[in-house]
Amino acid sequence: MAPTLHDVARLAGVSIKTVSNVVNGHPHVRPSTRAAVERAVAELGYTPNLTARNLRSGRTGAIALAVPDLSLSYFAELAGMVIARAEERGVVVLVEQTGGERDRERELLRSPRLGLTDGLILSPLGLDATDLAARPGAYPTVLLGERVFDAAIDHVTMRNIDAAQAATSHLLASGRRRIAVLGAHEDDGEGAAGLRLQGHRAALAAAGVAFDPALVVATRFWDRSGGADAVRDLLARGVDVDAVFGLNDTLALGAIRALQEAGRRVPDDVAVVGFDDLDEARYSIPSLTTIDPGRRWIAQTAVDTLLGRVADSAPGGPRVLAADFTLRVRESAPGLPRR
């Protein structure tokens, strides 16, 4: 059995209150007493029981992070940054995977498991505003990523429309006109896909280039095989293409793969841009021109915002915080017009 405050108190010949004071670094303890207690702590190898402390204090010192899937690099890198920030702030992170499924996201919101944590950072894919409105009580929650709900909840988001517009404008500026878009979903007006597509169309409109629906390809998942399949589909349909905008980096990387298989040179024949600025975007061949959506800022801001709510030190209505983005120009879509 692990030693308790009582054991330490008995050994040190003091009361448990005194031990508690020492353990918690309270100032008003006589040095000699403190020393005696510390000796007893060391001798017994005493470690506070955090569960008991949590029950008493109503805090757990842990937060939950729910993402679709850690095997997706975007979420893995995001999770790493959230955990790093949480560590700096002295809290630990419980990671859940939702698979991006609405049911599991919804279930999560009403799970008693949340009682194990002080708050939740949720990166939703399937959820809608109704689900969020129905969520119990005032459990501190921060929503992450692209979607913006009407629901009265803190959001930390990115500037999808503007960033996508910048990506497409970059392609247009280098002389591309037949730009395929990979990863659209049916009627996804509010999701990342819808917003980015919107930015894409805005760029086309600004440049006076007509939008051709035949260039928009839906994919089941936003992964490499989705991007590769989408390109194969386009080529099989004989669609004329001189650029590809993957709505995320893995789609774009899969696209590069399929283009090269088909004998198209990147960027000479087809330029490719992505969205996310994954670590591997710097090392792919060719390296990937992409949007850095400000992920580190998003991770840090999400943690800080959540902890502010937990501590109730950040009162006020729900906030929407949007990260700044950056276009990272690399080989797959250089800045110059094509030769």
Place this chain on the structure above:
Amino acid sequence: MAPTLHDVARLAGVSIKTVSNVVNGHPHVRPSTRAAVERAVAELGYTPNLTARNLRSGRTGAIALAVPDLSLSYFAELAGMVIARAEERGVVVLVEQTGGERDRERELLRSPRLGLTDGLILSPLGLDATDLAARPGAYPTVLLGERVFDAAIDHVTMRNIDAAQAATSHLLASGRRRIAVLGAHEDDGEGAAGLRLQGHRAALAAAGVAFDPALVVATRFWDRSGGADAVRDLLARGVDVDAVFGLNDTLALGAIRALQEAGRRVPDDVAVVGFDDLDEARYSIPSLTTIDPGRRWIAQTAVDTLLGRVADSAPGGPRVLAADFTLRVRESAPGLPRR
């Protein structure tokens, strides 16, 4: 204030014991009583306080997973699999990042935070057997990955030596003789690097090919830039090379990148094999020949082994469990001799 058992009991007109019985699905409750309690639970939106339950039961229903860094794809994919398996087994996972630093790994082993979880799955990089021997008490712990210590702890490992030998043998079979090895460390006899290098040398010896130390390159990290830098270093030194064995996939992918920058064709001029079988190994250009070390099995076995210890349903001495590996032959090092 969240409703408690007492609130529910009062509303339903029963004792808290009865409510507890209902909530925990105990069989001996009269149906009418059960119904009354369930009505009260629903009306109040009662949710059990897990912290209190944990204090009482001494279990938390959570395990900790400590990996070096989630931005490394290998650990991200591993973490995803561990979380998925834990979910199947009804426990949640608290994820920590150690940065692979010995101090943080050591600190973790004696952290009171562990009290928040029932057990730990640790993927150590810096730790040695001394640190493990010094770890407090009988906290259930499973060690993951490549290293095997003398310490009396459960290990779930991979067959590093045999797998590396298979990788190098594959290169030798296709006629390569000047095989560079990327990612070695100084005197790392026990770590993954040391074991894999050992397998590599065994393959060379079996084929009667002399081992040339000039072909072994150390890297600071096992990441893409490490692999790219190592190759640039080799080429700058004018070392003659017809194949590269990256001791993990990211090293190999970085190597491919640097080789192509230098105008070397892969696999025609230089064949490349990796180790890990990351998701992206299937989609790189060229796709990467690599070792699948059995990661899914490792993740599942680690969780199952740990939970067995937690439940004490798996008594007996420490076990070492090694996954089966598979060589995945892809474009970067095809099976045929070079043309």
Place this chain on the structure above:
DNA sequence: TTGAAAGCGCTAACAC
């Protein structure tokens, strides 16, 4: 089948 009550280990009023 249900109720009463003890206590998991800790914190924090409140006394002295």
Place this chain on the structure above:
DNA sequence: GTGTTAGCGCTTTCAA
């Protein structure tokens, strides 16, 4: 400065 004590919300003997 230090001790006493009452819970935090739950599970679980032990009785009834």
